[in-house]
Amino acid sequence: MKKKSTFYVLLITLLIISFNGLSKSIGISNYALDKNVYLSQNYNPLEDYVSLKPDYFKQEIAIATCNPITVYLDASGNITITPSDIDPSNVGPNFSLDISSFTCADIGTPVTVTITDSTDSLTCTSSVTVLDSMNPITPILNPVTVDCNGTLTIPTTTDNCTGTINGTTSDTLAFVEGGSTIINWTFDDGNGNFISVPQTYNYNDTTAPTPDVANLPDVTGECSATATAPTATDNCSGAITGTTTDPLTYNAQGTYTITWTYDDGNGN
Known part of the structure; x- marks a missing residue:
């Protein structure tokens, strides 16, 4: 027992x-x-x-997680961080980051960085989200004069991440001879940043018609001679028939000069 x-x-x-x-x-x-x-x-x-x-x-x-942070790229599309950006208490030469520089290529997907304390060989990880908050550069869009064909040159600007950006617009491009309108151009960098810049367009035909031949041929006849009106081509009005205040038919022997005028109706 x-x-x-x-x-x-x-x-x-x-x-x-x-x-x-x-x-x-x-x-x-x-x-x-x-x-x-x-x-x-x-x-x-x-x-x-x-x-x-x-x-x-x-x-x-050490398997801890430091504070997650969000950083914003500068005008050159870069940003550099230090351990104190993730945790203000992590300062001094003993703390280091395995990733400290970020570019436009890091936008969107969080990047995991590691802080290391070389004194105690301790580490922690932080999720760094990289964003772009810089608007595209605002371009200077001077007033533009275009003819009746309404030929536009799409304006451009630059962005810290996207580079060259073409302007887009939802305005109706209705060209009225002798009129003026404002087109609002939008410049979007694709990262949520955009600007809208107005530009004045003056629609005015300033191009004179061009004769179809550089030199008109002489008209001859034995008893009489009759001239036929020549033509010209205009950028807006198309084919134009010449007009004159001189007589078209001559019965008396001699040499005469007829002056032809080509008028496109827009002051040219």
Whole structure:
């Protein structure tokens, strides 16, 4: 009976020791990397329980996450950060980043960077989101005069990430001879930044008609001579027949000069 009691006492003692060891092995301690970076630990409660060596397998490692931050690219499409940008307490020469420079290529997908404290070999990761908040450069759009064909030159500007941007407009390009209108051009960089710039367009035909031949041929006749009106071509009016105030038919012998006028109806 005494042996049996001793056996139960030893068994209970063994269980208490094992339970204490297991409790120590699964306890989680928080450690700070400059008070903001937290540590966790790996453990194997089964091995600790079997071996009864509660601290043998415990290993502390830095697997914490620093503060996520959002950074904005500058006018050149770049940005450089330091550990203090992620955590103000992470300063000094002992802290370093594995990624510190970002460009337009990093926009959209968060980039994971790691802060390392070389003194304690502790690390933490941070999710850095790169954004572009710079509007395209506002171009100077001077008034433009176009003829009846309404030939427009699409204006352009530059952007820190997109480069050259062509203007777009939803305005109706209704060209009225002698009129004027304002077209609003939009410049969108594709990253959520855009500007709208107005430009005045004056519609005016300033091009004179061009005779179909450089030199008109002479007209001759024996008893009489009659001239036929020549033609010219205009950029807006098309074919134009010449007019004159001189007589077209001559019966008296001699040499005469007829002056022809080509008028496109727009003052040219």
